[in-house]
Amino acid sequence: MAREHLLKIGVSGVRGVVGDFLTPGLALSFAQAFGTYVGRGRVVVGRDTRTSGPMLQHAVASGLLAAGCEVINVGVMPTPTIQLYIAHTGAKGGICLTASHNPPEYNALKLFNKDGFFFNQYERTELIDLYHQSSFDEAMNHEIREVRKQGATAQKIHAQRVLSFVDVDLIRSKKFRVALDSVNGAGSVMSPEFLTAQLGCELHAIAIDPTKVFPRIAEPRPDTLGDLSELVRSTGAAIGFAQDPDGDRLAVVDERGEVLDNDDVLGLVVKHVLPRFPGDVVVNLTTSSVMEDLAAANGRKVFRTAVGEANVVDMMLAVKSAIGGEGSNGGVIFPGVHYCRDSYTGMAFLLELMAQTGKSVTELVAQLPRYYRKLGRVTFEHGRLGTLMQALEEQFPGVVADRTDGLKLIWPDAWIHVRASNTEPLLRLAAEAKSAQRMEDLYAQVTQLLT
Amino acid sequence: MSTGKILRISQVGLRGVVGRGLSASHVMDFASAFGTFLEPGRPVVVGRDPRASGCMIREGVVGALMACGHDVVDLGVVSSPVIQHAIVRMDGAGGISISASHNAAEWNALRFFGPRGVYLSSAESSELLDIYHLKKFRYQNWDQLGSLREDASALDAYLDDLARVYELDKLRRFKVVVDCCNGTSSLILRRMNERFGFQLILINEKLGSATFAHEPNTSSATVALQLAPLVKPLGADAGFLFDADSDRIAFATEEGVPVSEEVVLPLLADYLLPKAAGKLVITNLSSTMLLEEIAARHSGKVIRVPVGRQAAIDALSGYRPEQIALAGEGTGAVMMPQFRFVYDGIASMLAILSMMEERRQTLSRILASYPPYSILKGELPISSSRIPALMMDLRNRYASGTVDSTDGLRVSWPDHWFHVRVSQTEPIIRVIVEQRGDAPVELFESLMDQVRSLR
Numbered sequence: 001m002a003r004e005h006l007l008k009i010g011v012s013g014v015r016g017v018v019g020d021f022l023t024p025g026l027a028l029s030f031a032q033a034f035g036t037y038v039g040r041g042r043v044v045v046g047r048d049t050r051t052s053g054p055m056l057q058h059a060v061a062s063g064l065l066a067a068g069c070e071v072i073n074v075g076v077m078p079t080p081t082i083q084l085y086i087a088h089t090g091a092k093g094g095i096c097l098t099a100s101h102n103p104p105e106y107n108a109l110k111l112f113n114k115d116g117f118f119f120n121q122y123e124r125t126e127l128i129d130l131y132h133q134s135s136f137d138e139a140m141n142h143e144i145r146e147v148r149k150q151g152a153t154a155q156k157i158h159a160q161r162v163l164s165f166v167d168v169d170l171i172r173s174k175k176f177r178v179a180l181d182s183v184n185g186a187g188s189v190m191s192p193e194f195l196t197a198q199l200g201c202e203l204h205a206i207a208i209d210p211t212k213v214f215p216r217i218a219e220p221r222p223d224t225l226g227d228l229s230e231l232v233r234s235t236g237a238a239i240g241f242a243q244d245p246d247g248d249r250l251a252v253v254d255e256r257g258e259v260l261d262n263d264d265v266l267g268l269v270v271k272h273v274l275p276r277f278p279g280d281v282v283v284n285l286t287t288s289s290v291m292e293d294l295a296a297a298n299g300r301k302v303f304r305t306a307v308g309e310a311n312v313v314d315m316m317l318a319v320k321s322a323i324g325g326e327g328s329n330g331g332v333i334f335p336g337v338h339y340c341r342d343s344y345t346g347m348a349f350l351l352e353l354m355a356q357t358g359k360s361v362t363e364l365v366a367q368l369p370r371y372y373r374k375l376g377r378v379t380f381e382h383g384r385l386g387t388l389m390q391a392l393e394e395q396f397p398g399v400v401a402d403r404t405d406g407l408k409l410i411w412p413d414a415w416i417h418v419r420a421s422n423t424e425p426l427l428r429l430a431a432e433a434k435s436a437q438r439m440e441d442l443y444a445q446v447t448q449l450l451t
Numbered sequence: 452m453s454t455g456k457i458l459r460i461s462q463v464g465l466r467g468v469v470g471r472g473l474s475a476s477h478v479m480d481f482a483s484a485f486g487t488f489l490e491p492g493r494p495v496v497v498g499r500d501p502r503a504s505g506c507m508i509r510e511g512v513v514g515a516l517m518a519c520g521h522d523v524v525d526l527g528v529v530s531s532p533v534i535q536h537a538i539v540r541m542d543g544a545g546g547i548s549i550s551a552s553h554n555a556a557e558w559n560a561l562r563f564f565g566p567r568g569v570y571l572s573s574a575e576s577s578e579l580l581d582i583y584h585l586k587k588f589r590y591q592n593w594d595q596l597g598s599l600r601e602d603a604s605a606l607d608a609y610l611d612d613l614a615r616v617y618e619l620d621k622l623r624r625f626k627v628v629v630d631c632c633n634g635t636s637s638l639i640l641r642r643m644n645e646r647f648g649f650q651l652i653l654i655n656e657k658l659g660s661a662t663f664a665h666e667p668n669t670s671s672a673t674v675a676l677q678l679a680p681l682v683k684p685l686g687a688d689a690g691f692l693f694d695a696d697s698d699r700i701a702f703a704t705e706e707g708v709p710v711s712e713e714v715v716l717p718l719l720a721d722y723l724l725p726k727a728a729g730k731l732v733i734t735n736l737s738s739t740m741l742l743e744e745i746a747a748r749h750s751g752k753v754i755r756v757p758v759g760r761q762a763a764i765d766a767l768s769g770y771r772p773e774q775i776a777l778a779g780e781g782t783g784a785v786m787m788p789q790f791r792f793v794y795d796g797i798a799s800m801l802a803i804l805s806m807m808e809e810r811r812q813t814l815s816r817i818l819a820s821y822p823p824y825s826i827l828k829g830e831l832p833i834s835s836s837r838i839p840a841l842m843m844d845l846r847n848r849y850a851s852g853t854v855d856s857t858d859g860l861r862v863s864w865p866d867h868w869f870h871v872r873v874s875q876t877e878p879i880i881r882v883i884v885e886q887r888g889d890a891p892v893e894l895f896e897s898l899m900d901q902v903r904s905l906r
Contacts, residue, residue, distance in 0.1 A: 017593075018590075018592065018593045018596075019590050019591060019592040019593065020590060023518065023588070023590055024479060024483070024511075024514040024515055024517075024518040024590070025476065025479045025480060025483065025515075027514075028475055028476060028479050028511060028514070029476060032475060032476075050593065051593050051594060051596055052593045052596055054517065054596075054598070054599060055514050055517035055518050055596050055597070056514070057514075058510045058511070058513040058514030058517065058599075059479065059510070059511060059514035059515070059518075061507075061510040061514075062475050062478070062479065062507055062508070062509075062510035062511035062514060063475055063511075065475075065506060065507035065510060066470075066474065066475035066507050104593055104594075105592065105593045105594075107593075136474075138469075138470035138471070138474060139469075139470050139507075140468070140469060140470040140471060140504075140557055141469050141470070141502055141503050141504045141556055141557045141558075141559070141661065142503065142556070142557070142661035142662065143470070143503075144469070144470075144503040144504050144506065144507050145503075145506075146503075146506050147506060147510065213594075
């Protein structure tokens with residue numbers, strides 16, 4: 001029986017269940033390590049709407065002040081907005097208190113460098129070393145700075161940046177009827193204004209009270225968006241948007257109330273963006289082959305990386321790509337706005353696509369290359385991972401294998417990807433094929449092997 | 452062994468030089484221990500003095516208390532007595548004052564108060580210390596965490612109560628110069644000028660975040676630095692000096708003469724004992740003998756307990772409040788039953804002004820009726836293994852006096868006494884000798900020599 005990961009201190013920062021596991025002391029020490037690493041200067045701190053946010057924010061502020069940093073408290077704010085604000089204000093870095101799509105009892109420290117990018121693997125490793133060495137910078141009284149409340153302009157900066165890449169007048173002229181579910185998260189404070197005042201939509205929103213707990217499972221998935229689907233159907237909305245608690249992920253509901261496959265959401269945006277912006281496409285290994293088809297149609301390439309926003313962003317920076325993302329995670333990363341997963345960029349591009357084509361979401365999705373996908377997970381025992389992967393490879397001799405992140409086996413008409421989760425003791429499975437039968441066969445074969 | 456770091460963790464709390472011994476993690480753990488120690492359900496009141504490190508410490512304290520499920524009321528920059536007052540007014544579970552009081556600006560400390568705004572007893576403090584050392588804190592789950600509320604009304608509520616006890620409309624006629632030492636007293640005194648028309652002239656009134664104009668310790672030497680020379684030229688009736696968190700005072704007369712900090716307690720005893728005949732004055736073994744003489748004038752009785760705040764707090768709990776006229780130390784820290792029985796410099800100042808008002812006498816005039824006492828203080832390093840032999844030796848040598856060995860050795864005669872004790876915080880021995888009249892130089896030197904010869 002695998003251990004439950006109630007606390008994880010690792011390459012993705014600190015994440016855990018608040019209380020006995022993720023304690024204020026841990027958050028404080030980690031923040032002091034962070035402050036020691038980025039150096040004395042301004043550090044932006046914000047959070048999503050989790051109940052543990054304020055408590056942890058105080059602990060984090062204490063650690064940063066102790067290291068001689070000045071704390072810019074932006075309060076409840078979407079993660080991408082905070083990332084933009086870090087870069088915009090010339091801060092040394094930022095810490096966002098959010099466990100993203102995880103359940104409400106979890107929280108985490110997301111760490112950003114001075115550019116507002118996730119710490120890359122080198123930065124992360126160095127920070128973890130500093131944390132373990134516990135030799136932190138300790139400011140004396142005369143060197144200690146203050147906590148300043150700022151960020152009133154952050155949302156405006158973010159919205160303006162997004163809107164500068166779309167035809168706002170065109171979108172406004174359509175007066176789209178839009179449904180929204182912000183899960184009472186950080187998006188609640190920004191999305192209604194963005195969709196109505198900025199984009200001229202007729203908004204029907206649920207779960208936009210940042211003072212309330214999450215009314216649904218935080219991860220926006222087909223099985224968690226029943227209320228939004230119902231809202232779309234009852235209001236006759238042209239499209240429904242669902243955010244996760246920190247507003248970086250986006251899920252989409254079509255005009256019939258059906259939740260779109262996240263890979264198709266990314267596909268629509270990539271298809272819309274590529275003809276207008278130069279550069280290639282960067283996605284993770286688990287993202288659909290739709291990307292290769294779309295790129296080829298525009299004479300572009302696809303680069304694939306290990307799963308994780310930071311990995312995708314690193315590659316995007318290296319190849320100066322036009323767009324990127326992680327299909328299954330509902331993330332669109334558009335460098336023009338910022339190198340971050342951003343639900344607002346996704347919303348704006350999708351509305352623009354609808355406005356330009358005059359087509360419904362269903363019609364737009366139908367135009368995408370058709371693949372059959374299945375995602376799943378199996379638990380595994382520690383120590384068995386290598387054996388499992390080896391057995392898998394031996395089962396399919398002569399197939400193209402990519403070992404960048406777990407194992408991806410690639411046939412001309414299909415692929416499977418098996419990787420261990422960074423955050424939980426389980427294997428994530430993804431299979432895709434051009435025919436449903438082929439995909440199901442492959443998925444069943446692999447599942448049987450792994451269990 | 453010296454690491455160059457200064458941190459003291461004891462029953463009176465946590466104290467040290469920030470960044471050079473006192474770290475954010477110490478604060479987090481100590482505040483978490485306090486959050487675990489306190490009963491849940493009622494708010495915890497927090498405030499700080501103006502030191503820059505107070506912001507850092509406040510964040511950790513608030514985070515820790517919220518994590519333990521307590522609702523926190525933050526009063527911002529306020530004095531310790533205002534925090535203690537607010538705990539009672541809000542029916543709080545307790546409170547934390549973030550202040551190193553009379554220490555230099557680079558220091559800071561946490562002081563803990565219980566439900567009635569009083570310092571923790573020894574039993575409570577040692578339980579708190581045990582929780583701190585065990586590091587098993589009662590952190591709550593995500594849906595049971597505390598909230599934070601900021602409250603700026605505490606100062607006025609405190610002044611409302613002061614106005615009920617002291618006749619402020621009569622006291623405001625006094626012209627008084629105050630050295631605020633860049634501490635919290637300036638906020639209170641400025642508000643007294645605004646609200647009640649006092650004529651308090653404040654110096655060093657800017658809140659000091661990085662540095663103070665001088666160390667905020669309440670001694671006659673500090674009074675002599677900047678305050679005393681101003682009193683006479685300004686034609687003031689008195690000069691008062693406060694430490695950073697306003698719980699103790701020192702003063703100068705209208706002539707600009709700095710008065711020994713030892714005299715604050717006897718002066719207030721002289722004021723209060725006639726209104727409280729036969730009651731007790733509680734002080735420690737090291738404070739001036741003038742107190743006995745004043746007490747005798749008003750048939751009061753002096754109870755002496757070991758040095759240190761904890762001993763005083765424990766001693767107080769041994770008597771009914773109505774038995775006590777006042778309590779205090781030779782440092783200028785005095786508590787009076789009229790105003791909630793906590794060390795309070797503002798209340799002490801108002802009581803002294805009330806005394807001047809009621810007697811229609813100047814400070815010089817009042818003090819002229821007190822016989823002169825001379826006190827000499829010294830300290831020497833000592834290795835702890837030599838202490839028992841030293842104490843026995845001194846005891847045998849000075850057997851003619853009245854011996855008290857509850858805290859080191861105190862031997863008293865009708866017109867002089869000495870106290871030799873080991874510091875609780877440093878490996879040093881303190882020697883204090885006082886005599887009615889001239890300085891007891893001979894006895895002092897002789898005691899110092901004996902300590903030197905045995906260390």
